[in-house]
Amino acid sequence: MREQLAGAERVSDLWHVVGALDEMPRGTVRLTRLMGEDVAIAVAADGRPLAWRPAAGLVDGAALDTAGVSNPLPVRRDFGYLWTSLGQPGPSLFAIPEYDEPDRRNMNAATFRVHVSAPRAVENFLDMGHFPFVHTNYLGVESHPEVKDYQVEISHDNDEIIATRCRFFQPMAAATAKGGMEVEYTYRVPHPYCAILYKSSPPAPGRHDVICIFLQPIDEEHVAANMLMSMIDHESSDTAIKAFQQKIFAQDKPILENQIPKRLPLDPRAEMPVRADKASIAYRRWLAEHGYTYGTVPQG
Template sequence: MDPILWNDWHVVADATALQCDRPITTRLLGVPLTVSRDAQGAVHVVGTDGSPIVSDVRHGFVWACLGKPARPILSIAELAEPDRCVTTAGSFGVHVSAGRVIENFLDLGHLGHVHAGYLGQEPQTAVEPYEVARLPDGGVHASGCKVFQPVSSPTAQSGFVVEYQYKVERALTASLYKSSFSQPDRFDVIYLFAQPLDEEHAIAHVLEIFIDDGVSPAALRAFQQFIFLQDKPILENQIPKRLPIGQRMEMPVLADKTSVAYRRWLAELGVTYGTVGAHDGGLPA
């Protein structure tokens, strides 16, 4: 097992939806787990033999680490801003590797096709040039992406040119920053935590941190679920289900710059779980 994944924190349940009388059975990196809440409200994560798994509750989610946590659970600066509407948007199973889920989230090219009428529109589907750089602590940062979006969020009253930024701070965590409709100089933030059930199944956990312009958490959830369910059949029809990160595995185009950087970074981290072609040493520089 890749140490980078084994010793990292992963979301295993939406803590806000975890009820005392309804424990959740799930898997992490192929390991079966039960997540439960006791009568006092404390959350427990155990393996099949009842042995406790290292766990914590943070940002509205239950987190678990199968090995020894190499780093703390990532911190999210925007959660400290008082004028935010924050909600978990549900946890959705997808029959594809966790890496594919993250990559799809980073893909600007699909917005005008898969989410036509909302996050893009035909024929304005070309992806304008944007910047991709490394984050100071490693990871990928894409910025300066601009997309015309007819309906960018549940409270958008008209289409406008939305600025996008993406960050991939951990191997299976990505965040999206997009101009808020009500305050275009600030960003609405969406975090995606991909829980690898096994190498070809994942659960997408979403955290929404929006500028509070009167939007309700239920409306945020409904919009996000509508968008995600448009992605699901596209994702599940990708072949192979594992993320190709080896050389010569797939032919990327310029619009896929973020994806290329993500795959290359995973290869550098030594991620092989849920990928194919990693022995090739990753994409050419």
């Protein structure tokens, strides 16, 4: 129990996503929850982001009264989202340099509420083995189930997990795809509840589309999953790009919500890994080494 509380304290000092900025009307309060605590968020008329612990009686959708923001939380805006912290966060967030490239389409494809822990959702995002069976005829086909060997390391420079040379045959890798192709992925896990995928971009050989999952831990067994798309695509409409990603996540949602237990076990003996789970094994070890136990079943 003492270890679990310490893990929660470590996580509370991190920056956490709490909403897509383009979906937050200026001057309107939104109520949400972060790690089991009520949090109010808003964008002021001058574009200033705000987050605070709300007073009793504040309702979702109320007009913003900045005089009522008496318990402010730290805030920042990155990648089109508002981020806050319940503790003492560091001065910066992880970097995604591609987001600032001028020819990219950046958007929040969707925000899904899911009855699962944030670590379980990250692990699912890293798992290529389910592609042929959950995303049949999109990200995989049952006739090509093999997950080829790939490399996983922990970058000591940035303290993040990196999986490279992840190759998988996909019949429809993106909204712009014209046919099946072997797609090469690179995964990054720079935050216990955020993961980034770089994948071959069909219209731009040699470059990558970037898909991110930024998870807001509502509590230990519920999340709001925000899907950031940073695409090299000058043909598809925003609607088409979002619809494709929403279809993929809608296929994942029932799988995630049927996970037992909802929280991710950190004990390596709790669930039998296979070769394709190298990224997951590294992720669980990384969480345990940092004491990030919120949303997990700790070892022992």
